[in-house]
Amino acid sequence: MPSLERLHSFAICLLMAALLGACASQQPPPPAPSPPPQKAKPSVNKVRRNNVAYFLKRAEQALRKGHLTKPAGASAYDYYLNVQKLDPGNRKAQTGIQTIVVTYVERAREALRRRAFTEVGGLLQRAEMLAPGNPLVAEVRTQLVHERGRAQLDLPQGEAIGLPAAGLRARSENLVTQLRQVAQRIRREQLRVIIVTGNDAEGRWVYQQLREAVPGYRVRGDIKIGSPARLLLIKPSGGVQ
Numbered sequence: 001m002p003s004l005e006r007l008h009s010f011a012i013c014l015l016m017a018a019l020l021g022a023c024a025s026q027q028p029p030p031p032a033p034s035p036p037p038q039k040a041k042p043s044v045n046k047v048r049r050n051n052v053a054y055f056l057k058r059a060e061q062a063l064r065k066g067h068l069t070k071p072a073g074a075s076a077y078d079y080y081l082n083v084q085k086l087d088p089g090n091r092k093a094q095t096g097i098q099t100i101v102v103t104y105v106e107r108a109r110e111a112l113r114r115r116a117f118t119e120v121g122g123l124l125q126r127a128e129m130l131a132p133g134n135p136l137v138a139e140v141r142t143q144l145v146h147e148r149g150r151a152q153l154d155l156p157q158g159e160a161i162g163l164p165a166a167g168l169r170a171r172s173e174n175l176v177t178q179l180r181q182v183a184q185r186i187r188r189e190q191l192r193v194i195i196v197t198g199n200d201a202e203g204r205w206v207y208q209q210l211r212e213a214v215p216g217y218r219v220r221g222d223i224k225i226g227s228p229a230r231l232l233l234i235k236p237s238g239g240v241q
Helices: 004-025 044-065 076-086 091-113 117-130 135-154 165-170 173-189 200-213
Strands: 159-162 192-197 221-225 230-234
Touching (some): 044 076, 076 091, 091 135, 117 135, 165 173, 200 221
Antiparallel strands (some): 159 230, 192 230
């Protein structure tokens, strides 16, 4: 039989083995992986620069399409204003707005050569709203006054009958009725008529209404570009036949 001493040693060995097994089973779990590092948010200045670049690009696209000040909110002018709000001293925005003003002035010069005085006034008004006191606008406005005066001198003297601008644009029935009545008088009194309108298309339309009102009669007259729109009725005794 084993001795007491040997049994005691065996018990100690069993106890140590049990303790080692318990320690091994109670080891702490491996550490959890750390979350990936978050990307730093862009700075306020970087966001502003990105927005400026975006609006400048959209403004250039609008310019190429001819969207100078319309449609509202999506025109070149509106995009340049957005740039100036973000960067008040932005030179590209300043140059872009100046380009729009010059474009309107050049269109006004072309309309002035055609003596489309109403169109000239509208274009200059748009340019002046964008750049008050612009010397180019002032120069063309002076030319407009001069050409209007020349146009008045070029017209013969006669009885003037005003043509309402709104009715002329809308080709209204009231204006058609007025023109028919005038046509009857032209035939009755053998008058010559000078048609003064803002553009050639309006003048041709007025002449067509006069002709259709007196079928078989040749309405003698001419079309002049000028403002305000009106008819000049000239009697034969005035020397114009």
